[in-house]
Amino acid sequence: MENFSKVDIFETKGAEYLFIIGYLLVLLVVWKLLGRQTKTKDQIHEALRSLSANVLRVPQGLFFNKIHTWTHLEESGLAKVGLDDFLQYLIGKIRFTNFKYPGEIINKGDLLAEIVQDKKRLRLYSPISGEIFNTNLTLLKNPEVLSEDPYQKGWIYKIKPTKWVEETNSCYIAEDAIKLDKKRI
Secondary structure, three states: OOOOOOOOHHHHHHHHHHHHHHHHHHHHHHHHHHHHHHHHHHHHHHHHHHOOOOOOOOOOOOEEOOOOEEEEEOOOOOEEEEEOHHHHHHHOOOEEEOOOOOOOEEOOOOEEEEEEEOOEEEEEEOOOOEEEEEEOOHHHHOOHHHHHOOOOOOOOEEEEEOOHHHHHOOOEEHHHHHHHHHHHO
16 A cells, blocks of 8 residues: 555645636637627628618619619710619729720620729629720729719720610619619618
């Protein structure tokens, strides 16, 4: 019996208590961090819910489509093409890449340009076919114009349309566009 040693279990209790307290503190910090992410998610969802069609600018006389572009036939026969207000509220501050230039031929559904935000890219597709007549180069230098005045100064291209009537049949006009946006919100 001389080989046995006596261990007092109460001598290690202090270390056990410190270990448990440390574990609980780490658990509390992790819980707080996870809770903060949930709050942020909830705030984003709440902001999206509060975004209503009443906030969106949807002028009369423009043709809107499901891919968030609009077009308007001017008296000159040229069609202005731009990005709708709904998408602008969702994406915020942007810059453009892959711009087309005058003289290029574009078909409905072709890539118009890309929007870059941080490292994310969003492709914009053409709502109509035709020849690009003019490009709004102001957007390359000052993309804020797009959110300030998307339907007058914020147009992206002026296109000489080739199939105007045929390709605008599937578009929405003002009230119908508002109804579509309400469904999306």
